[in-house]
Amino acid sequence: xxxxxxxxxxxxxxxxxxxxxxxxxxxxxxxxxxxxxxxxxxxxxxxxxxxxxxxxxxxxxxxxxxxxxxxxxxxxxxxxxxxxxxxxxxxxxxxxxxxxxxxxxxxxxxxxxxxxxxxxxxxxxxxxxxxxxxxxxxxxxxxxxxxxxxxxxxxxxxxxxxxxxxxxxxxxxxxxxxxxxxxxxxxxxxxxxxxxxxxxxxxxxxxxxxxxxxxxxxxxxxxxxxxxxxxxxxxxxxxxxxxxx
Numbered sequence: 001x002x003x004x005x006x007x008x009x010x011x012x013x014x015x016x017x018x019x020x021x022x023x024x025x026x027x028x029x030x031x032x033x034x035x036x037x038x039x040x041x042x043x044x045x046x047x048x049x050x051x052x053x054x055x056x057x058x059x060x061x062x063x064x065x066x067x068x069x070x071x072x073x074x075x076x077x078x079x080x081x082x083x084x085x086x087x088x089x090x091x092x093x094x095x096x097x098x099x100x101x102x103x104x105x106x107x108x109x110x111x112x113x114x115x116x117x118x119x120x121x122x123x124x125x126x127x128x129x130x131x132x133x134x135x136x137x138x139x140x141x142x143x144x145x146x147x148x149x150x151x152x153x154x155x156x157x158x159x160x161x162x163x164x165x166x167x168x169x170x171x172x173x174x175x176x177x178x179x180x181x182x183x184x185x186x187x188x189x190x191x192x193x194x195x196x197x198x199x200x201x202x203x204x205x206x207x208x209x210x211x212x213x214x215x216x217x218x219x220x221x222x223x224x225x226x227x228x229x230x231x232x233x234x235x236x237x238x239x240x241x242x243x244x245x
Contacts, residue, residue, distance in 0.1 A: 034101075034103055034133065034134065034138075035101065035102045035103055035130050035133075035134040035138040035139050035141060035142035036102065036103065036106070036138065036141045036142045036144075036145045037103055038103055038104075038106040038107035038110055038145075039103045039104065039107055040104065040107050040108075040111070041099070041100075041104055046097055046099070046100075046104075049097050050097070050108060050111075050113070053093075053095055053108070053112075053113050054112045054113065056093055057093070057112065057113060057114070057115065057116065057117055058116070060116055060117055061091055061117075062091060062092075062093040062117045062119050063090060063091040063092070063119050063120050063121075063242070064087065064090045064091060064092040064093070064119055064120065064121050064122070064123070064238070064242065065092070065093050065095055065114070065119050065121070065122040065123065065157075066087075066092060066093070066094050066095060066096060066122075066123045067095045067096070067105060067109075067122055067123065067124045067125075067126065067146075067150075068095075068096045068100070068105070068124065068125045068126045069096060069097065069098060069099065069100040069101075069105075069126060069128065069129055070096065070097075070098030070099060070100075070221060071096070071125065071128070071165065071220075071221060071222060072094065072095070072096025072125060073094065073096035073097055073098050074096070074221060074222055074227070075087075075094050075096065075227065076094060078221070078222060078223055078224045078226075078227055079222065079224065079227030079230075081224060082224070082227045082228050082230075082231050083227075086231045086235075087231075090238075090242070093119075095108070095113055099129060100126070100129060101126075101127075101129045101130045101133070101134075101142070102126055102127060102130055102139065102142025102143055102145070102146060103142060105126050105146055106142065106145055106146055106149060109146065109149045109150065109153065110149065114150070114153055114154055115153075117154075118154070118156060118157070119154065119157050120157065120158065120241065120242040120244075121157060121158045121159070121160060121238055121241040121242050122150055122154070122157050122158070122159050122160070123160045123162065123234065123238075124143075124146060124147070124150070124159060124160070124161050124162065125161075125162040125163075125164065125165065126142075126143060126146065126164075127139050127142065127143055127164045127182060128164050128165065128167060128179075128220070130142060131175055131178060131179075136178055136181050136182050136185075139182055140182055140185045140186060143161075143182075143186050143189075144186070144189060147159055147161060147189050147195055151194050151195070155194070157194075158194060158195075158196065158241040158242075159194060159195045159196065160196050160198060160234060160237055160238065160241060161186060161189060161190070161195055161196065161197045161198070162197075162198055162199070162200060162234075163179075163183035163186070163187070163197070163198070163199030163200070163201055164179045164182060164183055164201075165179075165200075165201050165204065165222075166179060166201045166204060166205060166211060167179070167211070167216070167219055167220045168211070168219055169210055169211055169219045170209070170210055171205075171208065171209025171210060176209075179201075183199055183201075187199070196237065196241065198233075198234065198237060200229075200230065200233040200234065203229040203230070203232075203233050204216060204222075204226055204229060215229075
């Protein structure tokens, strides 16, 4: 596990400071940073899915959350079989919405999706959709805000923060280096108490660093086999976190 620590780089707010700020404070520090300024999406599909989440959460029995974008939502598609085998018995709830960026997830967390529940663990993987619109530093701030929001609203929930999954077919794809840099920084949010970081991206790569089509058909979204890899990679972590170890 990585211990949280100060990190100073030109043009970057130290993560130690970010984690100590309120979400409102984060928005002030990250000038013009849409990645950290919570916002809903106007499309009806998104609004309807959010409302569905609120209905599910009202049941109050969620013990495990998966929070993210289309890759997380894919547990209901390509990953449906694995989900049924691995997570239904754990009273898991899928809070993934395709196309979401950090600011959308942050808004959802602020607007009912984690109210009235006390899950044992939450798996978070978000940020890939921000790559086209935000700098690495802004994405780091957005992910930090999400983790802080979870810690504030669900203080007894263990957060398993996953590194952003690799994307792009070849190892030299420019997005790979950005993802690596972002993951190195969000790893420092791990405090070995309420936040635990894990990078499972290597599970999806071939020996030459490429992404096989059988694992990610469009070099971004996962196949059924890949969801199996994901579940296997975090099985031990969830067992420990949900058992209170």
